[in-house]
Amino acid sequence: MSDYNNHLDNNDNGNGKNSFQERFNATRFLKIQDWNLMRLFLITVGIFIVMSLLMPTKFPRVLNFQSMGFQMSEIGILGIAMALAMITGGIDLSLNSVANLTGILCSVILTRLAGPNVAEPQVGLAVFLAIVIGLVIGIVCGLLNGFLIAYVGIPAMLATLGSMTLFTGFAFVITKGTGFFGIEAFQKIGNGYVAGIPIPLIIFAAVAVIMIVVMNNSSFGLKLYLLGSNPKASIFSGIDNRKVLLRTYALSGMLAALAGIVILGRTNSANPDYGASYVLQALLIAVLGGVNVNGGFGKILGLVLAVFSLQFLSTGLNMLLFRSPGANFFKMFSWGALIILFMIINVVSERRKQRASIKKPKPA
Amino acid sequence: MAEKFLEVKNISKSFAGVHALDDVSFEVRKGEIHCLVGENGSGKSTMIKIIAGVYEPDEGEIIISGKSYKRLHPIDTIREGIQIIYQDFSLFPNFTVAENIALNKQLSENRKFFHKKEAQQVARAALESINIKMDLDSLVGTMSVADKQLIAISRALLQDAKLIIMDEPTTALTGREVKSLFKVINDLKARGISTMFVSHKLNEVLEIADRTMVFRNGKKIIDADAKEFDQSKMVYYMTGRKIESDSYDFGDQNKSGTPLLSLNNLSSTGRFKDVSFDLYKQEVIGVTGLLGSGRTELALALFGINPADKGSIQIEGKAVKINNPQDALKHGIGYVPEDRLTEGLFLEHSIGNNIVVSIVNKLLSKIGLIDKNTKQKEIDTWVKDLSIKTDSADNPAKSLSGGNQQRVVLAKWLASNPRMLILNGPTVGVDIGSKSELHEIIKRLAGEGLGVLVMSDDIPELLHICNRILLMRGGKIVDEFQASQITENELAEKLAEG
Amino acid sequence: MKKFLRTNEFYVAVILILLCVFIGIKSPVFFSLQNVFDLLRSSITMGIFAMGTLIVIISGGFDVSFTAIAVSSMYITIKILFAINYEGSFLVALIISALIGLLMGLINASIIGFFRIPTLIATLGTQSLFHGFLLFFIGSKYINNVPDGMLRFSRSNLITTVTPTGAITGLQSGILILVAVVIVVYLLLRFTMIGRNIFAIGGSREAAERSGINVIRTQFFIYGFVGMLAGIGGIIHGAHYKQGNPFDLVGTELNTIAAVVLGGALVTGGRGTVLGTLLGVALVVVMNNSLILIGVPSEWQKVVLGIILIIGTGIPAYQNMQAAKRVKTNLAE
Incomplete structure (x- = not known):
């Protein structure tokens, strides 16, 4: 057989140009990947330094880090959930509604099973039950999305718009418009520390680590990336697209539910329209973190960096605009501006790269 | 003028x-x-x-x-x-x-x-x-x-x-x-x-x-x-060079054993009807016909994309059902689609990932994650075996030339250790130079014991790599030829009839 | 395919009629002139928004920023009119609001046209940008009255009638603006080359470019026009409620999108009709306003809307998927 290969080698020397092109594209490809993460890292550090210089007595403080740790958990988890959907080439607009619905149902379970006069062991059981049931609710919501997208064929954007209305609707039906509350034990989890590190941050870190492993090292992750970049080719490679999509949206729903549980623990309240801007922020994190809006690409590590940079920015703005009642409105404005800015930067840098490479002289 | x-x-x-x-x-x-x-x-x-x-x-x-x-x-x-x-x-x-x-x-x-x-x-x-x-x-x-x-x-x-x-x-x-x-x-x-x-x-x-x-x-x-x-x-x-197309001798066809694939009145409503034939090990059968004759539909049915609804499929004598590509994969059937760029490859992804996509579940270590060494070994084997021209299997598939891309698609299926391959227009859009090399690869694979079905309307190609050719028209097999007993012109005429 | 489109509108019409008859039987109030006038009045703003959304969806795009544009145009206009103490005609308010809307629409257009950013993401971004801009830079205080011209407009009726209880009720004049918008959009889509271009881009952007259609210019028209409609819808909404609420409307874009999609517009672009959209709007308005008449509690409305949206998008999506599987073979039988 080796003779045969030699024969092929000898025959294929006609096209020297190709091997150059291959090398050229390869280095460019690698550079883009690294450059994205590097750029993100520099942005994160940059924001941190600017904020620290502007508010040396307030920003770079342990207390501030801890408070940021509490805040970034939920949006970070939602960002990862959004990234999963976007890597398939879709989008999940229902994340926030799943989080709220889960929070509300958990609150119902907790207040029913672990009211004020209930013994310690039963409280523990109730908390455990609430978390498990909450995650199951998230999975069920995600499965509905996945079913509508993969088996009914509704475009992800519309399917999740529809399910978002449905989930928010259920949340309204359960609460009849009022806010629900958690219990003390649960609140301790949401506001507690382990070794000085906020528990929500630990949850986020765990999610991030697990997802990095899943996306980089599991067969599910590889299939997900491949499916996202070319769903037709994945069918023709024997991947069961529908199953992968179903699982992805289920996972995304479960993460949204986890975010809902963290929110309930942290704020001790759940209501149907909490965090209306979270979907946009999750999208922003995903785009900022380098997830390709057309699917197929995106690194969880990039997402983590994006979460940090946004949290620095958000906290920094809050501190800077301390006296203004409109800090939240300014953030709203900023998130919108940022997402557009980053999309534009991506487009322009891609275009410039193409143009620069055209101008390069002919290789020897 | x-x-x-x-x-x-x-x-x-x-x-x-x-x-x-x-x-x-x-x-x-x-x-x-x-x-x-x-x-x-x-x-x-x-x-x-x-x-x-x-x-x-x-x-x-x-x-x-x-x-x-x-x-x-x-x-x-x-x-x-x-x-x-x-x-x-x-x-x-x-x-x-x-x-x-x-x-x-x-x-x-x-x-x-x-x-x-x-x-x-x-x-x-x-x-x-x-x-x-x-x-x-x-x-x-x-x-x-x-x-x-x-x-x-x-x-x-x-x-x-x-x-x-x-x-x-x-x-x-x-x-x-x-x-x-x-x-x-x-x-x-x-x-x-x-x-x-x-x-x-x-x-x-x-x-x-x-x-x-x-x-x-x-x-x-x-x-x-x-x-x-x-x-x-x-x-x-x-x-820029002369291309020699010598034909390949398949040697004795051992048809006495159990056929690798046996179709019995396989039908799919609105697509094809009563298709029956046997494919043996080492055999390369060409299925030809005009666009819309049902040849692509037959290929898609055998790969489980659009499953057949009547008739039976036997693989090595055992009746099987192929309802989706996963079934096909399980039974050792590989499919190289006609449209390489949209159906065959993940252009932006690495050559390596393109090769292992169908066997990722076989690359798992004990803890259920992909074993990097096993994966790399598999990729290296196929890059070498099919002489895929690249510096690194980490390069994206789009960096390859058409002929090399088609080798990657072939490698994907060979890695799954198939019994038979279905090749739909295996050299469409491939340079003439790479085409003859691909033909050699196909013949070598058949020689090593694969059964191959080639769906094509490229007449010289059919005569060159197949030993038998089935002609489809209106969803049915209407004629069968031994490649050695028909000329290009005769086949072209048969193809254009009706 | 044409048949399918016809049946899609037909289905919506049938569902609408059945729903109306059902509600009417259970609650005869539904068919009272007052209720009909109320429903029509409620349809005005959504109808105008829906015409804009229809155009965007036909072009293959998606716009979720129009509510932010509407509320910003409305609020800014009211502030301007109060600032200059203008008490004249509503027309002035309408024009100012439309111009502000147009400006914001053009911002959308530049982002989408020049940088080719996916429309959903671009408009999600501008929704936040516009609304944040309004709340932070312009104001976030509730204004509990509106300039005189708007007040007079909101009280003007085309037809008035006296209800059995003696109250005077009427068909609000804003319906004329809706009718005008509907006619303009219908003529635009049906009889002008710009309309052709919009359908063409939605059918195949690449083919449109090759035919020499200036896609970017068409997108400027689309998003500018939609922004203008949002401005018009916003100021009418403000007049109807006699208030300038900067938190109004945003978050309700889904109702409008649902109406347009239920009306048979294809979200992948290239298909959609004015008639279907009007039927869709009627369906959503009746559901939002009248389910309560037959004892469906108001908190269930979103659930019902969600289910209808899922079914309404699911049926055509499923049919498309099945149709794509049916490959045509020249079978000799």
């Missing part, structure tokens, strides 16, 4: 530092059928896009009817009477026939308002000018490829076209439809309209051309009267 209509002078164009076109000059005369041939990547489509005004040339000029342009804009090209019919026809699937045909005319007249009646009159007249009748109110999205082609041609003619450029116009046409297309082109010629026919199908070029030019690696290699060419000369100019 008729006067010049289009003159292209010293055009050069580079992408990413590579010369796509290098100092190309040629002219097209009035009423001339000017053929442009070349392998993929030879610069054909770059040339078309420069004439279309989509790309700006780095150097050179284009002279149309005596007027010189440094760069054309799409609207200049249209106003000068040049129409381009792209491979995908550029039609609007949501528009009716009439709306599609009339749109460009209305646009170029800078109309502000749209009248349905007028569009219909315009469209009817345009179709009549090439003697075609068609329902003007059908949505184009629902029509056949041949009809779309005719719509695209009549739309082009409406614009008072003086030159029509057709980019690979026959790829989706049956033999009969190609004949009627040629009739239309000759009619245009009689009316003084030039045609630039861009193709890689040499027999068609030989049949229709007045003048032929060959591009290779961005350069014009030759430009001469069509009479001066024959098939082997053209192949030589295209590839």
Whole structure:
């Protein structure tokens, strides 16, 4: 057989140009990947330094880090959930509604099973039950999305718009418009520390680590990336697209539910329209973190960096605009501006790269 | 000699530092059928896009009817009477026939308002000018490829076209439809309209051309009267070397054992009917037929994309059901699709990932994660075995040439250790040079014990690599030949019948 | 395909009629002139928004920023009119609001046209940008009255009638603006080349570019026009409620999108009709306003809307998927 290969080698020397092109594209490809993460890292550090210089007595403080740790958990988890959907080439607009619905149902379970006069062991059981049931609710919501997208064929954007209305609707039906509350034990989890590190941050870190492993090292992750970049080719490679999509949206729903549980623990309240801007922020994190809006690409590590940079920015703005009642409105404005800015930067840098490479002289 | 209509002078164009076109000059005369041939990547489509005004040339000029342009804009090209019919026809699937045909005319007249009646009159007249009748109110999205082609041609003619450029116009046409297309082109010629026919199908070029030019690696290699060419000369100019196609001896066919694959009256409503044949180890069976004869549908059914609904499939004597590609994979069936770029490859992803995609579940370590070493070993094996030309398997698949890409698709299936392979148009769009290498690979694989089904309408290819050829028509197998006992011409005639 | 489109509108009409008859039987109030006038009045703003959304969806795009544009135009206009103490005609308010809307629409258009950013993401971004801009830079205070011209407009009726209880009720004049918008959009889509271009881009952007259609210019028209409609809808909404609430409307874009999609517009672009959209709007308005008449509690409305949206998008999506599987073979039988 080796003779045969030699024969092929000898025959294929006609096209020297190709091997150059291959090398050229390869280095460019690698550079883009690294450059994205590097750029993100520099942005994160940059924001941190600017904020620290502007508010040396307030920003770079342990207390501030801890408070940021509490805040970034939920949006970070939602960002990862959004990234999963976007890597398939879709989008999940229902994340926030799943989080709220889960929070509300958990609150119902907790207040029913672990009211004020209930013994310690039963409280523990109730908390455990609430978390498990909450995650199951998230999975069920995600499965509905996945079913509508993969088996009914509704475009992800519309399917999740529809399910978002449905989930928010259920949340309204359960609460009849009022806010629900958690219990003390649960609140301790949401506001507690382990070794000085906020528990929500630990949850986020765990999610991030697990997802990095899943996306980089599991067969599910590889299939997900491949499916996202070319769903037709994945069918023709024997991947069961529908199953992968179903699982992805289920996972995304479960993460949204986890975010809902963290929110309930942290704020001790759940209501149907909490965090209306979270979907946009999750999208922003995903785009900022380098997830390709057309699917197929995106690194969880990039997402983590994006979460940090946004949290620095958000906290920094809050501190800077301390006296203004409109800090939240300014953030709203900023998130919108940022997402557009980053999309534009991506487009322009891609275009410039193409143009620069055209101008390069002919290789020897 | 008729006067010049289009003159292209010293055009050069580079992408990413590579010369796509290098100092190309040629002219097209009035009423001339000017053929442009070349392998993929030879610069054909770059040339078309420069004439279309989509790309700006780095150097050179284009002279149309005596007027010189440094760069054309799409609207200049249209106003000068040049129409381009792209491979995908550029039609609007949501528009009716009439709306599609009339749109460009209305646009170029800078109309502000749209009248349905007028569009219909315009469209009817345009179709009549090439003697075609068609329902003007059908949505184009629902029509056949041949009809779309005719719509695209009549739309082009409406614009008072003086030159029509057709980019690979026959790829989706049956033999009969190609004949009627040629009739239309000759009619245009009689009316003084030039045609630039861009193709890689040499027999068609030989049949229709007045003048032929060959591009290779961005350069014009030759430009001469069509009479001066024959098939082997053209192949030589295209590839820069002589391609020998010796046929391969399969040796004794051991047909006494259990067949690898046995189909018994396999049917799929609306697709194919009562298909029965046996495929043995080491055998290469060609399945041929015109577009729509059911050959692709049969392949898709065997791979589980559109499962058959009647009849039976036996693999090594055992009845099996193939309801989805996962079943096919389980039974050792691999499928190399016709459209490599959209169905076969993940272009942006690494060559390595493309190779292991179908076997990721077999690469898992004890803890259920992908074992990097096992994966790398698998990838290295196939890059070596199929001589895939690359520095690193981490490069994206899009960095490879067509022939090497097809090897990656083959490697994907070989890695799954299949019993049989279904190859649908295995060398469509592959350079002539790489084509014969792919043929050798296919024959070697069969020699090693695979059963191979080749769906193709490339007659020399079928005769070259298959030992048996099945002819499909109207969803049924209507004839069967031993490859050694039929000539190219005989097979071509059989194929075009009916 | 054409048949399918017809049946899609037909289905919506049938569902609408059945729903109306059902509600009417259970609650005869539904068919009272007052209720009908109320429903029509409620349809005005959504109807105008829906015409804009229809155009965007036909072009293959998606716009979720129009509510932010509407509320910003409305609020800014009211502030301007109060600032200059203008008490004249509503027309002035309408024009100012429309111009502000147009400006914001053009911002959308530049982002989408020049940079080719996916429309959903671009408009999600501008929704936040516009609304954040309004709340932070312009104001976030509730204004509990509106300039005189708007007040007079909101009280003007085309037809008035006296209800059995003696109250005077009427058909609000804003319906004329809706009718005008509907006619303009219908003519635009049906009889102009710009309309052709919009359908063409939605059918195949690449083919449109090759035919010499200036896609970016068309997108400027689309998003500018939609912004203008949002401005018009916003100021009418403000007049109807006689208030300038900067938190109004945003978050309700889904109702409008649902109406347009239920009306048969294809989200992948290239298909959609004015008639279907009007039926869709009627359906959503009846559901939002009248389910309560037959004892469906108001908190269930979102659930019902969600289910209808899922079914309404699911049926055509499923049919498309099945149709794509049916490959045509020239079978000799």
